[in-house]
Amino acid sequence: MKIPQQYRSKRFWRETGEAYLFLLPTLLVLGVFTFYPFVNAFVYSFYDIRTRTVPGPLIYSVAEEESSSWESFLSRGRIPPELVAVAEKYGSKPEDLWVRLRQKGRWVIKDEANQQEYIVTKEDGALRVYQAKTQWALEPVGWSNFRQAFRDPDFTKAIRNTVLYVGISVPATIILALIIASLLNQVMVGKSVARLAVYLPYITPVVAITMVWRWIYDRDVGLMNYLISSIARFFGANVSFFDWLDDARMALPALIIMNVWRFVGYQSIILLAGMMGIDREYYEAAKVDGASSFQIWRRITLPLLTPQIFFLAVISLIGAFKIFQEVLILFMGPGPQKSALTIVYYVFTKAFDSGHYGLASAASLILFAIIFALSLFQLTVLQRRVHYER
């Protein structure tokens, strides 16, 4: 086999080694906090997971005539002498053994010195002794967690809500950001202040923002209802107050409005930077040719901004699919009639409220598959429409 020339050079290997050395801290962080949990979530999605005392090898079968004596000892929390003798064969000392669990037909004896356990179970009327271990045990269930997720009306509702949220909030934010960036690009005085003002929501902690929006959306004293009723009164109309946080029809719009406001500043700044990078010669040539301002924006600015728009579409789509904290804080739950239940919120409640870790892992993998497929679509199909300035 012929080894390519570049691989034979010591310098190549030294530089490659140095590069990996620089990458190591990031790889470690990613490995521990991203790749390891991802692989585990994949594995867990095929298991039922809970803490169990799992029987190991059978080490003793109790003779029928001894059974009642064993049960009498164990039910009083004492170790039968025969069991002590059996356990001694497996390295346990009598003084280290104690009963820690007694149930009908099931007893667990702990050997604290060796951190091992013995389980005595009653099977078909006969007592059997196994070596055992209490652990976070994984019981394979095949595709059952995935089937259960798709059968769960809450999960389908979560998918529908999330898709609706992404489908509206992502394009709405980008369109609004385009308008704001175009306006900011025209501002001559106070440009820095204007940029800072639109960027502020993005750098403010989401918890603080959401708490403020809880007040804005308050049914009785909220700013949103006050503004709407003021505008309505101006036009001579009388509108009743919207119950943003407790009406199932208003919850998702409330979430979308808040997050469009939160991200529009960040996206405007990215687009503004893109606009400022467009060669002025294009604009001058268009003006010479007599193009109107809108024509210039439509035919020059917009096409040359497609790399930035594409970038924003990809990252905001991924981010929007993972919406969670805002729901938790804004509604202190999944929203009225679960109208703001999103996929990540579903995953969170299944794992931490109900203890269905396998189901939660399966749901998170489904979310991963959705995001992966859409990102792939964006990177293959949509990217063809991106114009890179050359």
Next chain:
Amino acid sequence: MKRLLALLLVLFGVLAAGQVTISFWHAMSRAHGEALTYLVQKFQEENPEIIVDLVYQGGYGALQQKLVAAVAAGQPPTLAQQYENWTTQWLDALVDLDLFLSEEVLSDILPQFYEEFEGRIVTVPFNKSILIFYYRPDLMPEPPKTWAEFEAMACALAKDTNGDGQLDQFGTAFRPPNPEIFLTFLTQAGGSILSEDWKEVTINNAAGLEAAEFAARLAKCALIQSAYISDAIAKGVPIGGWIDTSAGYPYNVDAAKTAGVPLAVAPIPCYKNCASMIQGTNLAVFSMNQSKAQIEAAAKLIEFLLREDNIVYWAQKTGYLPVTKTAIESKAWQEYMATSELARITTEQLLAGGFGQLLHPKYMDIRSLLITYWELLLKGEGEPKELMDALAAEIASLIAE
């Protein structure tokens, strides 16, 4: 000098060898945390051979997540506060407390708090609260004593004062995320979620329907909001009276002060009985990665916390319920009840019909369904019978899985 140092080291070694350290994870903050710290310090003074590493883990959510991670890693604390539905997730990892606590201690626990998980005693009650009735005497001079009085008073108070078609003054208030109020109505009507053997769903029987119809009628005169009722009170929203946990007392009092309105408490209105749901956490001891000496030390701490004087101290400082017979009958508690309206009402309520959570392993999933249908019922999104039947069908399919 060297000899002295060596002597000190030997002495320290001898002392340390006799000591056992246990960890106790909890979620008690502010005044509750201070009361717990005081009790643990007192315990350590009485038991210098035991060192308690008392660790505040944040709110209940944070404590639960940390316990999940710790159990998964095989490194849980010796002792921890936990709700029943957490306990069912790691039942095998817990120690049977009746093997370590004396019969005298266990039999002293009030029957309202006694819980068995799959025939095992793995928890003892710790910080327990109960649903009581809060009311504004300026709107509701006397608290209702029965369902009929409650409905009549609440619906007489409900008004649309500005004529916009929506209520501005409410007779009562309900929170959809809090189905414990429905469970209280259900129990008061003589119903239950499941039959005693858990094989049959009984929530949609005659009693269930009665409870649902009562709640649906009340809901028409009520403020329905997911936020705490105290938030509405603080904003000055007029509400006659509402059912809430006794643990919410400080928040409701603060809200009433903010709004400048009077507030009083009473037992909740009764129907066929005066049942009221108990909430709050228990204490459980983990066996994973613990020695017998640590388990025994944790059991000693539990016995200390369940001692009459300590329970009374804990209940007085925190507003939680005394959980043992001797504490509730003690002179100190009786005297305290004479001075504290909250203590008197919660004790009366507990003795009149306190009941705990269904200890079914799928209770959290059942509760999630209860929240869904409780909200639909409160918002009038369906007839009570139709909703109860649909709820029963979903619970049946859940427990059959």
